[in-house]
Amino acid sequence: MICTLHLRYIHTHSKSLTSTMRNYLIILALLISSQTFSQKAIQGFTEETVMKEFTLEEKFDSYLKAENLDQWMKYLSGHPHHLGSAMGKQYAEWIRDQFKSWGYDATIETYKVLFPTPKVRILEMTAPTKYTARLAEPSLKEDATSGQTREQLPVYHGFSPDGDVTAELVFVGYGVPADYDELDKLGIDVKGKIVIAKYGGSWRGIKPKVAQEKGAIGCIIYSDPKDDGYFQGDVYPKGAYRSSLGAQRGSVLDLPVRPGDPLTPNIGATKEAKRIERAQADNLINIPVIPIGYEDALPLLSALGGPVAPAYMRGALPLTYHVGPGPVRVHLKLEFNWNLVDCHNVIARLTGSELPDEWVVRGNHHDAWVNGATDPVSGIVVLMEEARAVGELVKSGWKPKRTIIYCGWDGEEPGLIGSTEWVEQYAEELQQKVVAYINSDGNGRGFLYAEGSHTLEQMVSDIARDVIDPQTNVSVLERKKSALAAHASDVKTKKEILNAPSISIDALGSGSDYSPFIQHLGIPAINISYGGEDGGGEYHSIYDSYALYKRFKDPKFDYGIALAKTAGRATLRLVNATVLPFDFTSFSKTVNGYVSEVSTLLENMRTSTEVEDQMIQENRYQLASDPTKTFVQSQAKGPVPFLNFSELLNAVATLEKSSDNYAALIKANPNPGSNLAPLNKLLFTAEQNLIVDAGLPRRPWFKHTIYAPGYYTGYGVKTLPGIREGIEERNWNEAQQQIEIVAKNIVQYSKQIDKAAALLKLK
C-alpha cells in the first residue's frame, strides 16, 4: 500500500530523470516494498500491536493533504506576524480555532515578555568618506508581500541595547574567539572600536558577546556573499539566494546562557510574575549591534586599511579584505521601544484514553521575523495537518492511549520565549508527565534531518525506514544514508554508513523550542526537518515569503507531507507504544563515543601544546613571519595535565552493562503486563538523571550534562559540555569537577535503567 501510494510521485516529479533511471527507481521501489509489514518491527510494539500500528499509520497518511499546507501557508505568511504584532495574535487565534474545529481542547496561553523594537537605526561611515547605510530591503514586484513595509519589522537585532557610538572600524572575520587570536598576532586590538563581523561560523549572538568581552563598543554583522549571497547561487528574485541589501534579522539574546524572557529567569512570565530589572538580566549583551546587507558593507570594507585579513577570513566581495583599524570610522546609533508585549502560545490537547498523565508534546513556533513562509510557517502548517489527521483518526473511532499536546509557540524568534516561559511555568508537571517533546521549525525539499536524545535514535531510524521519499521512492532512511555516504570525507566512514542498517542522529544544540524541554528539564526531545535541496538566502528577511517558498523550497509541499508522516509517526508511536521505545544502548554507545572524544581532545591538546610551546620558545613563529609586518608572538600555554577519567569510564561501563541488560530483557519480555505504568515512568524520566540542579558552569539555566549549546558556538552543540568546554578553555580543575559530576549522573541514570530492568524480571 505504501509503495502504490508513493509510486505516483515518480510520475509527477521525475521529469528530469531519464526513462532508464525511472525504471530503475520503480524496480528499487518494488524491491523495497517487498519487505512487508510483517517483517518489520517497531520498538515498543509487540507482535500483536505492530500490525495495528502500521494500519493506523497508513490511515493517518491517507488523511494528509498537501493542499491544506499550501492554503494555510498562503494565509499564515500573508502578513508579517512577529511577537507582539496584531497579526501574530490573529494568527494564533486562527490556529487555536482550527484545533478546536478538529476536536481539540485548544487555548491560548499568554505571557507578558520583554520585546524591544526599533525606534532609531543609524549606521554611517564618517571617515574617510561619508556613507549612510540603507538598512532596508527593497520591495520586489516579483514578491507580493515584500511591499508590506508598514507591517514589517525593519532590519535589526532583537535585544541589542540602545547605543550611540562612534569609533574606528575593525573587521573580525566571523568574530569568534579564534578570529581574535589571529588578530592578536597581527597586533590588532578592538578595545574602544566598532567591529564588523561576517554572518556564519557561529550563531550570530556569539559575535557581539565576544566583541564585548574583547572591549569593542559596537558591532555590525553583515551577510558576506561567500556564505550567503551570489557565491552560493543566483540571488533573489532570479534565484533564492540573498541579494545585496538582504539582511538577516535575528535575536542576540545570550541564548547559550539562557533563552526566554530576560526579566523572568526560571519562572513563567505571567502577567503577575515577579520581574527583575533589565540591568540584572544575565542574557542581555551591552554593546549595540545591527545586521546589514553586503551592499551596505561594501563601502565600509573597501575603505578599511591596516593589514590584509588572513586568507581564511576573506569573503566573496570584490575587494581586498583588510582588518583595519580605520581609517574607516563609523557612527552607530540605535534606540528601541523596550516594551512588554503579549506572547501567545497555542496549546491544544487530546487527552489519552488509557494514560492521560503521560503526555506526548509536539511543537512548532508560529511567530516570524517578517512573513516567515519557511520559518516557521512551513513547519507549523505541517504540525496542524498532523493534528487534523489525528482528529480524523479519532473521528473514525481510534483513541490515543496517551495524551497528545500540540503547541504553537510564540516568541521563538527573539529567544525561544513562548516555549521557555511555558516550560518554566509548568516545569514540575512537565517533568512528571511528558514522555517526549517532538519539535519542528521550518521545512523544505530534500533529506531527513533529525537530532535529539539518543534514546530515541532507534525510533527515528525505524520511522525513517517507514517513510518513503517523495522524489525517489526509496525510504527517507536510504536516501539519507546515500547523502551521508556521498558526502563522507573518508572511505571508512562511507563504508560504515552504507553497511549500517540505521542512521545515527545528531545531538541537540539550541536554536529552536526543544531547548527548554531537554536542556532545562531533561525531557527527551527530538527535532525533525527535511532540507538540503531548498538552498536560499531568505532566512529572516522580508523575502521569506509564500512566493519564494513556492518557487524554491517545497513547491508541491511533498516534503511537508513527508514531515507530517515522520513527526506523525513519532507522535503516534510514542502515544500508542506498549513499552515506550527508549533505547538505552544507542545512548550508551553515543556517550561512550563522547567520552572517547573528550579524552582524545585532551590527549591531542597535550601533544599539540607541547609542540606549539616549543615553537614559541624557539621563536619559530616569529622566524616564520615577515619581519616587515607586525607579528605578536602568542604566550606559551604550559603543559596539559592528565585528568582522572576513571570515575567516568567506570560509569560508562556501568551504563553499557545496564543498557545491554535492559535491551535483552525487553526483547525477551516485550509486554510486562501489570508493571507497565511504573516501567514507562522510569523510562521517560530516566533522562532527568542527566540534569544537575546547579546547571553548567556560568550558566545555571542549562542543566543537561550531556547536551548543551556551546558557550562560544551558540546553536552548535557541545556534548559533555562541562567537560569539553573545561578542556577547551584549559580550565583543568573545572574539567575534572565536571568529569565527576557527569560520572555521578551516568551512574544514577544506570540505576534507573536497572530499576526498569528489575520490573521486567519481576513479571
Place this chain on the structure above:
Amino acid sequence: MICTLHLRYIHTHSKSLTSTMRNYLIILALLISSQTFSQKAIQGFTEETVMKEFTLEEKFDSYLKAENLDQWMKYLSGHPHHLGSAMGKQYAEWIRDQFKSWGYDATIETYKVLFPTPKVRILEMTAPTKYTARLAEPSLKEDATSGQTREQLPVYHGFSPDGDVTAELVFVGYGVPADYDELDKLGIDVKGKIVIAKYGGSWRGIKPKVAQEKGAIGCIIYSDPKDDGYFQGDVYPKGAYRSSLGAQRGSVLDLPVRPGDPLTPNIGATKEAKRIERAQADNLINIPVIPIGYEDALPLLSALGGPVAPAYMRGALPLTYHVGPGPVRVHLKLEFNWNLVDCHNVIARLTGSELPDEWVVRGNHHDAWVNGATDPVSGIVVLMEEARAVGELVKSGWKPKRTIIYCGWDGEEPGLIGSTEWVEQYAEELQQKVVAYINSDGNGRGFLYAEGSHTLEQMVSDIARDVIDPQTNVSVLERKKSALAAHASDVKTKKEILNAPSISIDALGSGSDYSPFIQHLGIPAINISYGGEDGGGEYHSIYDSYALYKRFKDPKFDYGIALAKTAGRATLRLVNATVLPFDFTSFSKTVNGYVSEVSTLLENMRTSTEVEDQMIQENRYQLASDPTKTFVQSQAKGPVPFLNFSELLNAVATLEKSSDNYAALIKANPNPGSNLAPLNKLLFTAEQNLIVDAGLPRRPWFKHTIYAPGYYTGYGVKTLPGIREGIEERNWNEAQQQIEIVAKNIVQYSKQIDKAAALLKLK
C-alpha cells in the same frame, strides 16, 4: 665574521620589531655564531680542506655587492627582451661582455628556433550581448616601463595555433581532468564548445591540452582574483597583485611531452639542423588559446547560464559562477607569425686547473615575456654577481679545481628552448663531463626554496646552515625550518621538522632550465631561489618591472645576495670538493618513501574504488543528488588488482645497503688518493643509471624514471612517474612494466655505488 657581517641587517630591517625581540635575535645570532667553522663539516671536504673552503667562501661573500644587482636589473629590465627581439640580443651581448671583462671565456651560441608572435587577436562575445575583450594591459604612470607598448609582446599564449572559432562557452574551473569529471556528472559536454578556465591548479598548458582531448575547439584562460588578484592582496599599483586587466602571458607548448624547439626534437636547433614540419611536432596543441584579465572575463562569466558551478570551482568575482554551455557565444580568432628566430645562449667558461673535464654548470635564463625584472632578471643578475666574485677570487690567486660554466639561457619562456637545444646538441659530452647543474630563475624576499636530485640534499642543507638570513640573522636553514614547522598541517610533522638537523628538498618537476639536464640526460641538478614574502601578480605581465620589484620584491637585494651566497657555495663546493658531495643515503631514503607512496596509492585506490563502485551499484550518488537537476552517474571502475612490487622492493633494499655501505666507507676514508678521478666519475654519472633510452610512456624525451613533470600537472612533479601515472590512469599493465623498469634502474644504480665503494676499499 659571518655573524658581525649580518648583524647590520637587524638594524636596517627590523624597524617593526620591538626592542625585546631585537635583543632576543641578537642573542640568538651570537649563540649561532658560537658554532665556529671548526665544528662544522662539509661533505666532500677533508678536515684539512674544509677550513680553506670556509675561508674562500667568506672571501667570496665579501666581494658580493647589492648595488650591482640593482644597477644591472635596472638596465636588463629597462626594455622588453623576449626571444627573437633586438633587445634580447643586445642584452645577451652585454652579458657576454661582462663575463669577458671578469676573465671568462664567454661566447654566444645561437640557435634557430620556432617562435610564433601574434598578428591577429580577437576575442568577442557575440551572444547574448556583445562584448569585445580588450586583451591589453594599461600603462601606468607609476610604472615607467609599462608604457613601452611598441616593444611589448601583447597578451597571448606562445605556441597557440592559428584559429578562427565561434561557439558556446563552457566554464571548466581549472580545466584539469578532475574538473571534467565533475562536469560529466552535471551532463555538460565541451565537444564543439569553447572553454574558459581559471589560471591555477596546474600549469597553464594542461588546460588547452585537456580541453582538446575532450573535444573543445578553443580555450580562454583568465586570472581569477581568488587566485591572482584582489582576493590575494591590494592590486597594482597600490599593492603588487594582479589588476583587473593584468593577464598572464605564457607558453602552451606541451612541456610534459617535450620542451625545446618543436621542429628539432632530440637535436640542437643549429642553423643547419634537419627540421620536421610543424604538423609533425609532438608538443604543439591544436586548439587556439588566449589569456585574459578578469575584467575581460567578467562579462562572459556573468552571462553564462546552465547549472551553478560546483562550489570548489568558483572564484572571487562578484557573480554566481555558472558552467554554461551558453547562452554566451564567443568568437576567438588568432593568427601568428610562425618565424624561425635567433636564440642566443650566453656561455661563459672558467677552465678547471686540476680537473678541466669535470664541469659545474650554473644557469639562469635571460629572456623575458616583457621586461621581466623578477622573471628572470632578478636571477640572472645574481648569477652574474656570483661569476664576478669568482672572477675576483681568481684575480686574488685562487684556482678552481674543476671547470665552471655559467649559462645565460635564451628562449626559456616559450619552452626552455635555449637550454634544451644546448643540452640536445652537446648531450654526449655533457653526460661525460657535467658534475651537476645549478639553476635559478627568479628571486625574491623570504625563505629558501630548493629542489633537486636527492643525492645533493645534504649539500643543500649544509649550505643552508652556512648562509645567514638577511632579515632575522639566523641561518636560512633555521628560518626555513621555522616556516615549514609553522605551516605543517599536523603536530607530528611539526615535531619532526623541529627536531631534524637538516631539511629535505623537493623533487624537480618542470618549468625552468634544469629540465633537460636532469630529465633528459640524468645529470644531477638543483634549483634554488628565495621567496614567500614577495607575493604579487606581476608574473608574465608588463608590470614585472624594476619599479614593482623595488617596491615589493627584494627592495634592497638582500635576498639577491643571499641567493648569490647559496648558489655560489653550491658552485664552489662542487668545484673544490675532493670527493664530490653526493649523498646516496638521502636518495635511498627518498626513493624508499616514493615506493611506499605508490604502493599506498594503489592500496587506497583499491579500498576507495571498492566503496565507490558499491556506491554506484547501489545508485547512492543518484539518490544523494537533487532529482530536479541533471545528474549523470559515473561508471563503476572495477576492482583494482594487486601489483607485484617485489622486484622494486628488493631493488630499494639493495640501494639502501649500497648507499649505507658507501656512506660508511667515505666517512672512514674521505680521501681515496689515486682513485679520486675514477671515483668522482662514478659518483657524478651515477644518476644516469636512472634514465631509460625509451623514455616514459607516451613521452620518450623524458628519460628519468624517478623525477618527471606530471603528464596532467605540467610543472608539478610526479615522482616514479611511470609507476605513479600508470596507477593513477588505471593502466595496470603499464604500471607493472614500469615497476620492473624502475627496479632494474635502481639495481644498476646500486651497482655503480658499489663500484665507487670498491674504489674506497682498494685504497
